[in-house]
Amino acid sequence: MTGRTAPSGGSRPPLSLEEYAERARTRLDPAVWDFIEGGAGEERTLAANLAAFDRIRLSPRVLTGTGECDPSTTILGRRWGAPVAVAPMAYHTLMHPEGETATARAAGAAGLPLVVSTFAGRTYREIAAAAASPLWLQVYCFRDRDTTRRLIEHAAAAGFEALVLTVDTPRLGRRLRDLRNDFRLPPHIVPANLPADQADYSSPSEHGRTGLDPSLDWSVIAWLRSVSQLPVLVKGVMTAEDARRAIDSGVDGIVVSNHGGRQLDGAPATLDVLAPVAAAVDGRCPLLLDGGVRRGRDVLGALALGADAVLLGRPVLHGLAVAGGDGAAGVLDLVLEELSEAMTLTGTATVADADASLLTGEAPHRGVADAALPAVPGNTAATGLRKQDLHRSVSDPVLDTMNFLNEITGRFPDVVSFAPGRPYEEFFDKDEILDHIRRYLDHLAADGASDHAIRTALYQYGPTAGQIRGLIRDSLRADEGIDTAPEAIVVTVGAQEGMLLTLRALFANPADVLLVASPCYVGITGAASLLQVPVHPVEERADGLDVADVEAAVLAERARGRRPRAFYVVPDHSNPSGNTMSRRAREELLELAARHDLLILEDSPYRLVSPGVQLPTLKSMDPARRVIHLGSYAKSVFPSARVGFVVADQPVRDPSGAETLLADELAKIKSMVTVNTPALSQAAVAGALLACGGRLTERNAVPAKHYGEALRVTLEQLDRHFPEDVRDRLGIGWNRPSGGFFLTVRVPFPADNAALLRSAEDHGVIWTPMAYFYPGPGGERSIRLSFSYLSPAEIEEGIGRFAAFLRAEIERSGATGPTPGRDT
Ligand SMILES: Cc1cc2nc3c(=O)[nH]c(=O)nc-3n(C[C@H](O)[C@H](O)[C@H](O)COP(=O)(O)O)c2cc1C
Structure with missing residues (x-):
């Protein structure tokens, strides 16, 4: 991120992208300037993109001890120097004779990917030879699919790593500046990767109308898959609904884009639609945004609203126009320098730390309809809250x-x-609950606890990990064949809290994915949504879960550069399907977990209230401690107690070599969630356990x-x-x-x-x-x-x-x- 030598024509290097733009304007033919700079129609959307970023306010945070921040990130399994790539733009050769090869060199020097346009002025081979960072191919789908297929094959052969299908362009928007200028490409500017003899490319709008396929639908994704193995992203998604459809169609990434305001004039700013789209995507694939990024801090603003990275468009062309490859590199360096500054001053150590807490003041999607907020009766000064401003999980269906x-x-x-x-x-008896509590108090007394200690146990804040862990251990031994130490147990407010604590502890980085058997209990997917943990569903077959499907999911996630961290399953009489895993499938699952270093989250609340002999729990078959067992007394005692537990006996080592159990770490998190599970509830459950000698199977016969x-x-x-x-x-x-x-x-x-x-x-x-x-x-x-x-x-x-x-x-x-x- 060093400053570069002054691009010629200025007394000093430009200090902002705006200055680059200004210098480019003075260098370029006015019609070419209009071609790159202009938007569709009255350019309302073009202006909205910029205005939305102008409204972003970031919170300075002080004395955070952050030190050097790290702007790098991983997208589709590749490390990027920063969450920034160069947007696909036609004909870099209009800016500088070296065109895309110069841009590729600049992007490579900054460690940033380049998305190369279908209408690149240099061949994919030339660009690849100049590149030192990932290249993606932007794909326009032509009426002639063969041309499109060949384009993709050439790019793949040159080493391009992904396809970015532009979906907002069934025809080109009416760009009035170009119409007024009757803009034509100079004869030497041609699309180097398209068949020279097949079309007249000199008028982009004219060629767009005749060449592009206006009838594309979502089946095009399957077609792309049929012609290429490369990951497919779609560029031009602007609504949560389309984002969902894109994910349903199996895309590997989404770019929120309005084509830099060059297509539908009157479309909203990309930043204004980012939060709801991010809520819909919910971490299921990388989410990128372009349109109006003009400063490093804009990158941070987009990340705060849910993007994983941004694409930078016109400013890169400005850099090229000012000083070729050096100019483009200067632009990218400037953005990275400003991003680094913004991260440091907001105490954002890594890209993963950028979240909505960075934002303050008027959020970008506000401003338009604030006046239309409903008044709260009786409170004229009430602050209206917008759903988009709340955490994205509240919009999760x-x-x-x-x-x-x-x-x-x-x-x-x-x-x-x-x-x-x-x-x-x-089966509920209104007096039994009192008997249970009495029995527990008597048990404490019989164990030698003083009156004072019993009072404390009942009335005081209690130990975070719970006070009935010994009784739970005994019961697990008696009923479930699970042999564990009380210290490996955390008593939770229902199994639901157990899920929350476990996910919070295990999912440390955005590339960690939770696999779930699907259909799936909503408690776990809901908790994942709260914590923004990406979920990969593994679909059950009609007769239950096939472990080969779990393995396929693990491999697919690895191929995307993500880490499958844990697999959640209800092995017995699953909620919702009712299916039960066979003993063989249980063994296979444990073998798979060992092979792929995967943890299993076992949740099995129906075993003890089901007739007949049950298959062994996964936890009881797990000497390697790969299984975290989530327990619940809701069905086997009663739900109002809201008592559950987690058996987390996995050793955790810190950098000094000291060892704790995962249960200890869960308890730390619990201390900030519910402090402790209510003592009264624990007492009632303990009394029920004591009444049956820990044998809940007998109690529930x-x-x-x-x-x-x-x-x-x-x-x-x-x-x-x-x-x-x-x-x-x-x-x-x-x-x-x-x-x-x-x-x-x-x-x-x-x-x-x-x-x-x-x-x-x-x-x-x-x-x-x-x-x-x-x-x-x-x-x-x-x-x-x-x-x-x-x-x-x-x-x-x-x-x-x-x-x-x-x-x-x-x-x-x-x-x-x-x-x-x-x-x-
Ligand atoms: C001159 C120019 C050419 C473009 N060509 C393409 C293209 O070939 N394919 C595409 O998907 N988007 C194209 N775009 C849109 C950009 O990829 C991107 O969406 C937009 O420029 C981002 O906005 P920004 O310029 O405000 O950063 C082009 C944009 C410009 C300005």
């Missing part, structure tokens, strides 16, 4: 799924509900029988309403779990919220759309039925209503026959 169900249950109180995964209430019976009645009623030949004809099916609270019904129509509403309104029965449990697409034609909360008579009535709903819905949609798509 996963955090909302249960609200819809609760709302619908409230609206139709007389429905039979197969929605809640709740224990059957007839009757409930387990009940749940087994509820499952049997549910299956029997489904069989009765839909005998095999009928269900085959209608395209309905279901699995046959061996226990737990849930099963999966496959249907031949979309089982979405609209269908759920019809089911509640017209048939008086509620269920849960399986799609709620898919972190990505999937489950659209599946339903989760939960039978745990209902009596056999209610189940019988409810399945009758459910059957009527299924028949009505099949008739309504005209859909019968085998269910397309996924099975669970």
Whole structure:
């Protein structure tokens, strides 16, 4: 990031990108200047891009002890000197005869990638020869796909590492400056990688109209995959919805871009749409942004709003125009110098540390409609909060799924509900809870605790890791074959807190990915969303999880440069699918974990309330301590206690060689979350454990029988309403779990919220759309039925209503026959 020699024509090197722009303007032919500088229409969007960055205010933070900051980052498995790359721009040769080769040298010197335009003025081979950092190819899809395919093959052969498909250009925007100037490329400026004889390229707008394919849809991603192995990014996404579709289409990255204001005039500034797009992407792929980046601090602003990196457009052309490769290098150096300054003055040690806490004052997406904020009654000075200003997780649909169900249950109180995964209430005895607490106090006294110590245990803040760890250890030994020390246990506020603590501790860097069996319990994906942990779903097959699929996910993530850190699974009677992993699959999973240095997060709350003998827990099969076991007493004791625990016996070594257990580290985090699990709750659970000598299987013998019976009645009623030949004809099916609270019904129509509403309104029965449990697409034609909360008579009535709903819905949609798509 050293200053360069003064590009000729100025008394000193330009001190800002603005100065580079000014010097470039004086050097270039006015029509060429207009061509690079201009935007579409009235250039509102062009101006908005710049204005949005102008509104960013960063918080200076002092005495942070940050020292040297590190602006480097890793994208698609490659280290970049900073989260900046050069945006694809046509014809660098218009700025300087060396064109893209000069830019590639400059980018290489700064350790930054260059995205080379389809309309590059130099060949891909020449550019690659000059490059010392990653090259990506920007792809325009032509009507003639063969031309596009050849372009991609040439770039791949030259060593380009990724494809960036520009998706905002079914035609070129009306750029009035070019129209007024009747802009034509000089004869020597040609696209060096396109067939010279096939088109007249001299008028970019004219060629755009005749050459570009205006009818592209999302299937183009699959086409690109069919012609190239390279990762595919899409450039030009501006809405959360399109970002989701892009991810559903399997892209490897997204560039939020409005083409530097050159396409749809009136489109918002890219920075203004970044936060909602980032919320939708939720770390599932790299997210880049371009448009209006003109200073190093702009880079930091974009990162704070959720980008992983930015592309720099016009300023690089300005540098080239001013002094060729040296000028482009000067521009990049300046941006990196300013970024380093901004990071230091905001106490941002690394790129991963840049988050929304850096922002202060008016956020970029504010300003337009502040006046339209609803007034809060009775408080005229109230501050209206915008959802976009809150953490992106609050916009994550996963955090909302249960609200819809609760709302619908409230609206139709007389429905039979197969929605809640709740224990059957007839087993609750209102006096028992007091007996449990009494029993625990007596136990403490019998153990020799003084009155004073017992008072403290009950009334005072307690030990962070919990005060009933010994009893939990005994119970795990008796019931689960898990042999662990009390010190390896942290008592948590439900298993949910256990998930939060575990993810917080394990996921230290943005390249760490959580793999989850999918469909997946929303508690873990929700916690991942809160912590911005990227999630990679591994889809269960109809008969359960295939460990080969987990391995494929591990390898795919590695290939993307990310680190699969842990795999979350409910091995027994899974919520939501009801499937159980076989013993063989458990062994294979543990072998895989060892092979790939993967941790397993085992969550298994239904075992102890399921009939029959259970398969061994993963934790009990795990001498290598790869399994972190998340426990819950919600089903086996009662949910209101909100007591869970984590068995985290993994040794943790610090740089001095000192060793703790992962449980100790979780307790540190817990001390800042819930301080300790309420003593009253622990006392009640402890009393319940003492009552059965730690053998919760024995305590739950009757409930387990009940749940087994509820499952049997549910299956029997489904069989009765839909005998095999009928269900085959209608395209309905279901699995046959061996226990737990849930099963999966496959249907031949979309089982979405609209269908759920019809089911509640017209048939008086509620269920849960399986799609709620898919972190990505999937489950659209599946339903989760939960039978745990209902009596056999209610189940019988409810399945009758459910059957009527299924028949009505099949008739309504005209859909019968085998269910397309996924099975669970
Ligand atoms: C002269 C010029 C040519 C461009 N050519 C392309 C191109 O060939 N392909 C593409 O995807 N985007 C192209 N763009 C858009 C840029 O990649 C980028 O989206 C935009 O310039 C970023 O905004 P900024 O210039 O404000 O930094 C071009 C932009 C300019 C200014």
